[in-house]
Amino acid sequence: MQIINSIxxxxxxxxxxxxxxxxxxxxxxxxxxxxxxxxxxxxxEFGKKHYFKSxxxxxxxxxxxxxxTYETLKPYIDRLMHGEQNVLxxxxxxxxxxxxxxxxxxxxxxxxxxxxxxDCHFRGGKDVLAIYTLNYPETEIFAGKGLTLGGxxxxxKINNESYYGDLSAILIENLPFWAHFIRTPSQEIxxxxxxEEKLSKITEAxxxxxxxxxxxxxxxxxxLLKYILQKTGAKDxxxxxxxxxxxxxxGVSFQPYREQFxxxxxxxxxxxxxxxxxxxxxxxxxxxxxxxxxLLMLDYGIFFEFIPFEELEKENPKxxxxxxxxxxxxxAIVISTNSGLWRYMIGDTVIxxxxxxxKIKISGRTKHFINVFGEEVIIDNAENALKIACQKTxxxxxxxxxxxxxxxxxxxxxxxxxxxxxxxxxNFDEFVLLLDTSLQQVNSDYEAKRYKSITLEQLxxxxxxxxxxxxxxxxxxxxxxxxxxxxxxxSRQYIDELLELNKKM
Numbered sequence: 001m002q003i004i005n006s007i008x009x010x011x012x013x014x015x016x017x018x019x020x021x022x023x024x025x026x027x028x029x030x031x032x033x034x035x036x037x038x039x040x041x042x043x044x045e046f047g048k049k050h051y052f053k054s055x056x057x058x059x060x061x062x063x064x065x066x067x068x069t070y071e072t073l074k075p076y077i078d079r080l081m082h083g084e085q086n087v088l089x090x091x092x093x094x095x096x097x098x099x100x101x102x103x104x105x106x107x108x109x110x111x112x113x114x115x116x117x118x119d120c121h122f123r124g125g126k127d128v129l130a131i132y133t134l135n136y137p138e139t140e141i142f143a144g145k146g147l148t149l150g151g152x153x154x155x156x157k158i159n160n161e162s163y164y165g166d167l168s169a170i171l172i173e174n175l176p177f178w179a180h181f182i183r184t185p186s187q188e189i190x191x192x193x194x195x196e197e198k199l200s201k202i203t204e205a206x207x208x209x210x211x212x213x214x215x216x217x218x219x220x221x222x223x224l225l226k227y228i229l230q231k232t233g234a235k236d237x238x239x240x241x242x243x244x245x246x247x248x249x250x251g252v253s254f255q256p257y258r259e260q261f262x263x264x265x266x267x268x269x270x271x272x273x274x275x276x277x278x279x280x281x282x283x284x285x286x287x288x289x290x291x292x293x294x295l296l297m298l299d300y301g302i303f304f305e306f307i308p309f310e311e312l313e314k315e316n317p318k319x320x321x322x323x324x325x326x327x328x329x330x331x332a333i334v335i336s337t338n339s340g341l342w343r344y345m346i347g348d349t350v351i352x353x354x355x356x357x358x359k360i361k362i363s364g365r366t367k368h369f370i371n372v373f374g375e376e377v378i379i380d381n382a383e384n385a386l387k388i389a390c391q392k393t394x395x396x397x398x399x400x401x402x403x404x405x406x407x408x409x410x411x412x413x414x415x416x417x418x419x420x421x422x423x424x425x426x427n428f429d430e431f432v433l434l435l436d437t438s439l440q441q442v443n444s445d446y447e448a449k450r451y452k453s454i455t456l457e458q459l460x461x462x463x464x465x466x467x468x469x470x471x472x473x474x475x476x477x478x479x480x481x482x483x484x485x486x487x488x489x490x491s492r493q494y495i496d497e498l499l500e501l502n503k504k505m
Contacts, residue, residue: 110279124300249273274292345366347367406492420467
């Protein structure tokens with residue numbers, strides 16, 4: 001094992017050096033990325049329309065290319081899906097990652113180029129291992145296999161030359177042949193679309209393997225682990241995979257799930273590593289085990305810009321490059337990529353926790369917040385308040401969503417939370433009070449609106465019946481993959497649907 005680790009360390013040496021370079025010189029790295037992208041795409045339809053050929057600096061790029069959303073890029077993407085090329089990106093686009101982002105019925109189809117696969121997504125996967133082995137040189141991760149819990153959509157044909165599916169399915173389909181020897185389950189099982197049959201097949205295929213690492217979305221990975229325990233009768237996962245040492249997670253915040261994983265995998269030296277990998281690109285990796293932020297990866301063929309949260313509603317919001325950002329400020333991410341997404345707002349918000357190196361935490365979504373009364377509650381606030389309330393009452397939260405209760409002619413406003421508990425609090429009323437006071441501690445705007453209950457009354461919590469959120473997602477055909485429950489919403493659409501289903505169950 002030591003020999004394998006030494007070989008891996010030697011291979012990774014050059015890459016770690018490159019990572020150190022962009023940590024020290026982030027602006028130079030990002031400027032180089034942007035001008036390489038512009039040069040590659042200057043002959044595309046989009047490049048000609050926006051005069052890429054004569055762009056000389058970042059400011060000119062920002063002036064010529066407006067901020068894009070999926071809706072503004074959709075006409076170009078539709079043409080790509082029908083076989084046209086050289087529209088957004090010069091090389092042929094034949095893969096499209098199906099992404100919803102929320103549980104709405106509308107699907108997005110994100111173009112995935114060969115450059116994005118090689119220089120972004122696959123490089124991100126390799127860097128996860130490079131950084132992990134740097135932090136844990138005695139690792140035995142390479143003595144076994146990695147279990148990857150892929151998406152719920154297999155590869156589907158659009159036409160003779162184009163395909164779509166979950167990003168994870170596209171990655172599995174394009175993996176080099178040797179990668180299949182170190183991962184499980186087989187490609188055939190990993191790409192199955194029927195979720196419950198897939199759980200069964202994954203269990204059959206993996207329980208006899210020496211699984212040393214798992215990668216997936218925390219919520220769906222928990223479903224798999226509990227299914228495996230139920231089918232095998234094992235008391236914990238270590239009875240099945242005693243050498244398991246790493247869970248690489250992303251897609252949703254790990255905070256609400258951490259305690260549940262500790263119960264299922266009761267191992268002192270079990271390691272957890274967060275990544276920020278979306279359909280649009282691989283963005284960040286947790287590079288220090290003792291910190292809960294992630295290193296922004298600046299040389300994956302993605303140029304980053306950041307719009308302050310308070311600017312989002314403006315017609316022409318100001319976007320800042322990597323050298324202009326401030327710490328502890330909420331920004332919406334804008335990306336330009338080696339798949340032809342130009343100044344594209346992906347819908348996520350982040351907070352910088354460090355500069356030189358630039359590290360981030362995902363704080364929420366541009367559309368997933370509650371700000372009906374000027375309280376500006378974001379997902380990061382909700383997660384932190386929940387953590388405090390759970391720690392003090394012994395509760396474990398499985399899933400939740402929250403929305404406003406609107407003011408009536410004679411009633412004040414409030415927030416309503418629908419929470420499915422893995423383990424209920426010892427004292428429910430105390431939990432509700434703690435959640436409300438903790439939310440005030442982490443959000444001064446919410447605290448101001450709660451002052452003497454002048455604007456907002458104490459939040460209200462409804463207990464969800466077991467598996468409510470799973471059943472809701474199942475009814476919408478949103479099981480597995482990157483599908484997730486919308487945590488916060490400014491409208492009552494999601495919570496009212498869930499409350500209605502809660503009554504029926």
